[in-house]
Amino acid sequence: MHDLRVEVGYDVLQANEALAEKNRRLLDGFGVTGFNIMGAIGSGKTTLIELAVEKLGDKYGIGAIAGDIVADIDADRFRLHDIPTISLNTGRECHLDAHLVEHAIEQMPLDNMDILFMENVGNLICPTDYSLGEHHRVVVVSVSEGDDMVKKHPMIFKTCSLVIVNKVDIAEAVDVDADKMADDALGINPRIGALKTSKITGEGIDDWIKFIEVNVNARR
Ligand SMILES: Nc1nc2c(ncn2[C@@H]2O[C@H](COP(=O)(O)OP(=O)(O)OP(=O)(O)O)[C@@H](O)[C@H]2O)c(=O)[nH]1
Ligand SMILES: [Mg+2]
16 A cells, blocks of 8 residues: 555656656747746745846746635736736645646747746645756745754755745844855755845845846856
8 A cells, every 4th residue: 555655656746747848848949947936935935036027027028827725916916017927726735736837838928938937836845846847946935934944844955956045134033044044955955056135125136136047048
């Protein structure tokens, strides 16, 4: 019984990986760079995408997928920026998967896009094993989650090229060491890039924008 469960899980992940590869090839064909933005609930994923759209929207065609259990709240925030947006509600599932994203990108104007932000469901565990067809994986944590948050959820940090420690403007108020959170991520994955950011002070936002641009331009 136990073996059967393991095999089923493996098959599901294999099938997802095949679909993710199909999505990636589709994005490649249109020269679109995909970013899978993962992270804890309320850590600032939507905010960081909005800031990127504000700074890069004149220069690049940007589209967004808003993944949530229910509701269109994040999708509506993206739509306010006048970018093509698809809302994906997962129901009881705590992550997006390649099949959902396949249907979303079918509806997007890929020929007018350079960047696709895929905001995953707020969760540091479930999205880890499910590739969406992205080119880059970013994980957002914030100081308000406590400075042990990274060490408690090591797997997701192993799969990402960038960790963003957000809301550093309130680090002192919540008595959390943002540097420790970044160092913990580097301890888990020495190749990960680490940024500390704040929408309030603007700290690190230029580096976030630079990360996006460098990776988009590298694929042109
Ligand atoms: N103080 C502070 N608040 C922030 C910062 N970034 C985001 N917030 C606030 O944190 C709250 C959650 O931000 P969102 O961007 O919605 O977070 P999210 O990760 O998209 O949330 P979910 O999609 O619900 O998981 C909002 O009230 C933001 O205004 C920051 O740098 N500093
Ligand atoms: Mg959000």
